[in-house]
Amino acid sequence: MRAVVVRRFGGPEVLEFAEHPTPVPGIGRVRVRVAAAAVNPVDVATRSGFLTEAGIIPPRDVLGIGWDVAGTVDAVGDGVTGFTVGDAVIGLRDRPSAALGTYAEFVVLDASAIAAAPRTASLAEAATLPLNGLTAAQAIDLLDLPPGATVLVTGAAGAVGGYAVALAKARGFRVVATAGSADEALVRGFGAEVFVPRGDLLGDRVRAVVPGGADAALDTALLGLEALDAVANRGRFVVFAAGAAPIPLRGIRVEHVWIRADGTALAGLATLVDDGVLALRIADTLPLTEAVKAHERLAVGGLRGRLVLTNK
Known part of the structure:
Protein backbone atom coordinates (compact mmCIF):
# COMPACT_ATOMS: atom_id res chain seq x y z
CA MET A 1 0.00 0.00 0.00
CA ARG A 2 1.02 3.66 -0.34
CA ALA A 3 1.63 5.91 2.65
CA VAL A 4 3.07 9.37 3.20
CA VAL A 5 6.10 9.39 5.49
CA VAL A 6 8.92 11.66 6.65
CA ARG A 7 12.54 10.51 6.62
CA ARG A 8 14.06 13.95 7.22
CA PHE A 9 12.68 17.15 8.68
CA GLY A 10 11.91 20.27 6.72
CA GLY A 11 9.24 21.94 4.61
CA PRO A 12 6.39 20.33 2.69
CA GLU A 13 8.84 18.94 0.15
CA VAL A 14 10.12 16.33 2.65
CA LEU A 15 6.79 14.48 2.52
CA GLU A 16 7.27 11.38 0.41
CA PHE A 17 5.25 8.42 -0.78
CA ALA A 18 6.51 5.04 0.32
CA GLU A 19 5.35 1.54 -0.39
CA HIS A 20 4.62 -0.29 2.84
CA PRO A 21 3.21 -3.73 3.58
CA THR A 22 -0.48 -3.50 4.34
CA PRO A 23 -0.72 -3.63 8.15
CA VAL A 24 -2.43 -6.59 9.81
CA PRO A 25 -4.73 -5.93 12.77
CA GLY A 26 -3.66 -7.72 15.94
CA ILE A 27 -5.72 -8.53 19.01
CA GLY A 28 -8.24 -5.78 19.77
CA ARG A 29 -7.32 -3.80 16.66
CA VAL A 30 -9.13 -2.78 13.49
CA ARG A 31 -7.83 -2.09 9.99
CA VAL A 32 -9.51 0.87 8.32
CA ARG A 33 -9.50 1.49 4.59
CA VAL A 34 -8.81 5.21 4.59
CA ALA A 35 -11.29 7.33 2.65
CA ALA A 36 -10.18 10.66 4.08
CA ALA A 37 -7.58 12.13 6.44
CA ALA A 38 -7.63 15.70 7.69
CA VAL A 39 -4.54 17.90 7.53
CA ASN A 40 -3.76 19.45 10.92
CA PRO A 41 -1.09 21.79 12.34
CA VAL A 42 0.28 18.86 14.37
CA ASP A 43 1.18 17.20 11.05
CA VAL A 44 3.30 20.24 10.22
CA ALA A 45 4.91 20.09 13.67
CA THR A 46 5.80 16.45 13.02
CA ARG A 47 7.12 17.07 9.53
CA SER A 48 9.23 20.07 10.53
CA GLY A 49 10.85 18.26 13.46
CA PHE A 50 9.33 20.57 16.08
CA LEU A 51 7.76 17.70 18.03
CA THR A 52 11.05 15.81 18.06
CA GLU A 53 12.95 18.90 19.21
CA ALA A 54 10.33 19.40 21.93
CA GLY A 55 10.83 15.85 23.21
CA ILE A 56 7.33 14.72 22.25
CA ILE A 57 8.47 12.34 19.50
CA PRO A 58 11.70 10.36 19.97
CA PRO A 59 14.17 10.29 17.08
CA ARG A 60 12.95 7.91 14.36
CA ASP A 61 14.23 6.96 10.90
CA VAL A 62 10.69 7.06 9.52
CA LEU A 63 7.61 8.86 10.81
CA GLY A 64 4.05 8.48 9.61
CA ILE A 65 1.92 11.57 9.11
CA GLY A 66 -1.74 12.10 9.95
CA TRP A 67 -3.94 11.69 13.03
CA ASP A 68 -7.54 11.91 11.76
CA VAL A 69 -9.18 9.20 9.71
CA ALA A 70 -12.56 8.39 8.22
CA GLY A 71 -13.16 5.26 6.20
CA THR A 72 -14.54 1.74 6.33
CA VAL A 73 -13.56 -1.25 8.40
CA ASP A 74 -11.49 -3.56 6.23
CA ALA A 75 -10.48 -6.25 8.76
CA VAL A 76 -10.79 -6.88 12.50
CA GLY A 77 -8.41 -8.60 14.89
CA ASP A 78 -9.29 -11.19 17.49
CA GLY A 79 -11.37 -9.95 20.37
CA VAL A 80 -12.95 -7.04 18.52
CA THR A 81 -16.67 -6.60 19.06
CA GLY A 82 -18.97 -3.85 17.87
CA PHE A 83 -17.35 -3.40 14.45
CA THR A 84 -17.64 -5.49 11.30
CA VAL A 85 -16.13 -5.28 7.84
CA GLY A 86 -17.79 -2.52 5.83
CA ASP A 87 -18.75 -0.30 8.77
CA ALA A 88 -18.19 3.43 8.19
CA VAL A 89 -16.00 4.70 11.00
CA ILE A 90 -13.92 7.61 12.23
CA GLY A 91 -10.86 7.35 14.42
CA LEU A 92 -7.79 8.95 15.90
CA ARG A 93 -4.17 7.86 15.77
CA ASP A 94 -2.68 9.34 18.93
CA ARG A 95 0.83 7.81 18.75
CA PRO A 96 2.83 10.37 16.75
CA SER A 97 6.00 8.27 16.86
CA ALA A 98 4.48 5.47 14.77
CA ALA A 99 5.94 4.71 11.33
CA LEU A 100 2.48 4.84 9.71
CA GLY A 101 -0.10 7.58 10.03
CA THR A 102 -3.48 8.19 8.46
CA TYR A 103 -2.03 9.70 5.25
CA ALA A 104 -2.19 6.18 3.84
CA GLU A 105 -4.42 3.70 2.08
CA PHE A 106 -4.92 1.67 5.26
CA VAL A 107 -4.33 2.28 8.94
CA VAL A 108 -4.63 -0.04 11.94
CA LEU A 109 -6.03 1.41 15.17
CA ASP A 110 -7.14 0.06 18.52
CA ALA A 111 -10.86 -0.69 18.44
CA SER A 112 -11.19 1.69 21.40
CA ALA A 113 -9.92 4.54 19.21
CA ILE A 114 -12.70 4.43 16.61
CA ALA A 115 -16.43 5.07 16.45
CA ALA A 116 -19.23 4.88 13.94
CA ALA A 117 -19.06 7.81 11.53
CA PRO A 118 -21.81 10.45 11.65
CA ARG A 119 -24.74 9.36 9.50
CA THR A 120 -25.42 12.88 8.21
CA ALA A 121 -21.91 13.68 6.95
CA SER A 122 -19.68 12.52 4.13
CA LEU A 123 -16.53 10.65 5.11
CA ALA A 124 -14.46 13.63 4.00
CA GLU A 125 -16.43 15.86 6.37
CA ALA A 126 -16.27 13.28 9.14
CA ALA A 127 -12.47 13.15 8.92
CA THR A 128 -12.31 16.68 10.36
CA LEU A 129 -13.93 15.65 13.66
CA PRO A 130 -11.69 13.31 15.69
CA LEU A 131 -8.58 15.31 16.60
CA VAL A 257 -4.85 19.28 27.32
CA TRP A 258 -2.90 16.28 26.00
CA ILE A 259 -5.10 14.65 23.40
CA ARG A 260 -5.88 10.95 23.68
CA ALA A 261 -7.97 8.62 21.55
CA ASP A 262 -11.38 7.85 23.03
CA GLY A 263 -13.86 5.97 20.90
CA THR A 264 -16.71 6.40 23.38
CA ALA A 265 -16.30 10.17 23.46
CA LEU A 266 -15.88 10.20 19.69
CA ALA A 267 -19.19 8.38 19.32
CA GLY A 268 -20.80 11.10 21.42
CA LEU A 269 -19.34 13.79 19.18
CA ALA A 270 -20.66 11.98 16.10
CA THR A 271 -24.12 12.02 17.67
CA LEU A 272 -23.83 15.77 18.22
CA VAL A 273 -23.01 16.15 14.53
CA ASP A 274 -26.11 14.19 13.59
CA ASP A 275 -28.16 16.28 16.03
CA GLY A 276 -26.96 19.51 14.41
CA VAL A 277 -24.98 20.70 17.45
CA LEU A 278 -21.55 20.45 15.80
CA ALA A 279 -20.82 21.74 12.31
CA LEU A 280 -18.10 20.04 10.26
CA ARG A 281 -16.08 22.44 8.12
CA ILE A 282 -13.93 21.56 5.10
CA ALA A 283 -11.75 24.18 3.45
CA ASP A 284 -11.01 21.90 0.49
CA THR A 285 -10.33 18.29 -0.48
CA LEU A 286 -7.25 17.08 -2.32
CA PRO A 287 -6.13 13.60 -3.35
CA LEU A 288 -3.58 11.91 -1.09
CA THR A 289 -1.03 12.30 -3.88
CA GLU A 290 -1.17 16.08 -3.29
CA ALA A 291 -0.14 15.97 0.38
CA VAL A 292 2.74 18.37 -0.37
CA LYS A 293 0.34 20.88 -1.91
CA ALA A 294 -1.98 20.57 1.10
CA HIS A 295 0.87 21.41 3.49
CA GLU A 296 1.86 24.35 1.30
CA ARG A 297 -1.69 25.69 1.46
CA LEU A 298 -1.87 25.19 5.21
CA ALA A 299 1.33 27.23 5.58
CA VAL A 300 -0.27 30.17 3.76
CA GLY A 301 -3.01 30.34 6.41
CA GLY A 302 -6.41 31.97 6.27
CA LEU A 303 -8.32 28.69 5.97
CA ARG A 304 -11.74 28.23 7.50
CA GLY A 305 -12.13 24.54 8.13
CA ARG A 306 -9.66 21.76 7.45
CA LEU A 307 -7.99 20.58 4.28
CA VAL A 308 -8.77 16.91 3.73
CA LEU A 309 -6.77 14.33 1.78
CA THR A 310 -8.82 11.63 0.06
CA ASN A 311 -8.19 8.19 -1.43
CA LYS A 312 -10.17 7.52 -4.57
Missing part, protein backbone atom coordinates in the same frame (compact mmCIF):
# COMPACT_ATOMS: atom_id res chain seq x y z
CA ASN A 132 -10.13 18.76 16.87
CA GLY A 133 -13.41 17.61 18.37
CA LEU A 134 -11.79 15.41 21.02
CA THR A 135 -9.26 18.13 21.85
CA ALA A 136 -12.06 20.61 22.51
CA ALA A 137 -14.13 18.09 24.49
CA GLN A 138 -11.22 16.96 26.66
CA ALA A 139 -10.24 20.59 27.31
CA ILE A 140 -13.75 21.36 28.54
CA ASP A 141 -13.60 18.30 30.80
CA LEU A 142 -10.55 19.85 32.50
CA LEU A 143 -12.52 22.95 33.47
CA ASP A 144 -14.60 21.05 36.04
CA LEU A 145 -17.10 23.91 36.27
CA PRO A 146 -20.89 23.87 36.80
CA PRO A 147 -23.38 24.86 34.10
CA GLY A 148 -23.84 28.61 33.98
CA ALA A 149 -20.14 29.38 34.32
CA THR A 150 -18.64 31.88 31.88
CA VAL A 151 -16.00 30.47 29.54
CA LEU A 152 -13.79 32.51 27.24
CA VAL A 153 -12.75 30.81 23.98
CA THR A 154 -9.89 32.42 22.05
CA GLY A 155 -9.41 31.60 18.37
CA ALA A 156 -13.12 30.84 18.24
CA ALA A 157 -13.28 30.81 14.43
CA GLY A 158 -10.62 28.09 14.17
CA ALA A 159 -11.17 24.36 13.94
CA VAL A 160 -10.64 23.59 17.64
CA GLY A 161 -12.08 26.91 18.74
CA GLY A 162 -15.30 26.45 16.82
CA TYR A 163 -15.86 23.04 18.40
CA ALA A 164 -14.98 24.48 21.81
CA VAL A 165 -17.65 27.18 21.49
CA ALA A 166 -20.33 24.72 20.41
CA LEU A 167 -19.47 22.11 23.04
CA ALA A 168 -19.21 24.65 25.84
CA LYS A 169 -22.61 26.02 24.87
CA ALA A 170 -24.05 22.49 24.75
CA ARG A 171 -22.77 21.85 28.30
CA GLY A 172 -24.59 24.88 29.63
CA PHE A 173 -21.77 27.42 29.81
CA ARG A 174 -22.08 31.07 28.88
CA VAL A 175 -19.54 31.48 26.08
CA VAL A 176 -17.50 34.60 25.45
CA ALA A 177 -15.60 34.28 22.19
CA THR A 178 -12.78 36.19 20.58
CA ALA A 179 -11.80 36.09 16.91
CA GLY A 180 -11.33 38.49 14.00
CA SER A 181 -14.13 41.02 13.56
CA ALA A 182 -15.13 39.50 10.22
CA ASP A 183 -15.89 36.19 11.94
CA GLU A 184 -18.41 37.50 14.48
CA ALA A 185 -21.48 36.05 12.73
CA LEU A 186 -19.75 32.70 12.26
CA VAL A 187 -18.72 32.47 15.92
CA ARG A 188 -22.11 33.55 17.22
CA GLY A 189 -23.58 30.84 15.01
CA PHE A 190 -21.50 28.28 16.91
CA GLY A 191 -23.18 29.41 20.13
CA ALA A 192 -21.18 32.34 21.53
CA GLU A 193 -23.33 34.69 23.60
CA VAL A 194 -20.71 37.45 23.79
CA PHE A 195 -18.21 38.38 21.08
CA VAL A 196 -15.02 40.35 21.72
CA PRO A 197 -12.98 41.22 18.59
CA ARG A 198 -9.36 40.13 18.53
CA GLY A 199 -6.98 42.90 19.59
CA ASP A 200 -4.86 44.40 22.33
CA LEU A 201 -5.78 44.50 26.02
CA LEU A 202 -8.07 41.51 25.77
CA GLY A 203 -8.37 41.26 29.54
CA ASP A 204 -9.74 44.79 29.84
CA ARG A 205 -12.22 44.31 27.01
CA VAL A 206 -13.52 40.98 28.34
CA ARG A 207 -13.87 42.38 31.83
CA ALA A 208 -15.90 45.28 30.42
CA VAL A 209 -18.64 42.78 29.50
CA VAL A 210 -17.92 40.16 32.18
CA PRO A 211 -17.27 42.01 35.46
CA GLY A 212 -14.51 40.34 37.44
CA GLY A 213 -13.44 38.22 34.48
CA ALA A 214 -14.46 34.90 32.97
CA ASP A 215 -14.56 31.79 35.14
CA ALA A 216 -12.30 30.01 32.66
CA ALA A 217 -10.52 30.34 29.33
CA LEU A 218 -9.92 27.84 26.57
CA ASP A 219 -6.93 29.44 24.88
CA THR A 220 -6.93 27.79 21.46
CA ALA A 221 -5.24 30.86 19.93
CA LEU A 222 -2.28 30.53 22.34
CA LEU A 223 -2.56 34.12 23.58
CA GLY A 224 -1.08 33.17 26.94
CA LEU A 225 -0.95 36.01 29.46
CA GLU A 226 -3.32 38.17 27.39
CA ALA A 227 -6.04 35.54 27.77
CA LEU A 228 -5.10 34.76 31.37
CA ASP A 229 -5.70 38.43 32.22
CA ALA A 230 -9.35 37.95 31.21
CA VAL A 231 -9.87 35.15 33.78
CA ALA A 232 -11.14 35.76 37.30
CA ASN A 233 -9.03 35.03 40.36
CA ARG A 234 -8.85 31.27 41.10
CA GLY A 235 -10.35 30.54 37.70
CA ARG A 236 -9.43 27.88 35.16
CA PHE A 237 -7.20 28.15 32.10
CA VAL A 238 -6.54 25.45 29.49
CA VAL A 239 -3.62 25.65 27.07
CA PHE A 240 -3.42 23.73 23.79
CA ALA A 241 0.28 23.49 22.90
CA ALA A 242 3.46 22.38 24.60
CA GLY A 243 5.40 25.29 26.05
CA ALA A 244 2.48 27.72 25.76
CA ALA A 245 1.33 27.66 29.39
CA PRO A 246 1.42 31.07 31.11
CA ILE A 247 2.46 31.56 34.73
CA PRO A 248 -0.57 30.65 36.92
CA LEU A 249 -1.11 34.11 38.38
CA ARG A 250 -3.84 34.98 40.89
CA GLY A 251 -4.45 31.39 41.89
CA ILE A 252 -5.66 30.45 38.40
CA ARG A 253 -5.36 26.73 37.72
CA VAL A 254 -3.52 26.26 34.42
CA GLU A 255 -4.03 22.92 32.68
CA HIS A 256 -2.61 21.46 29.48
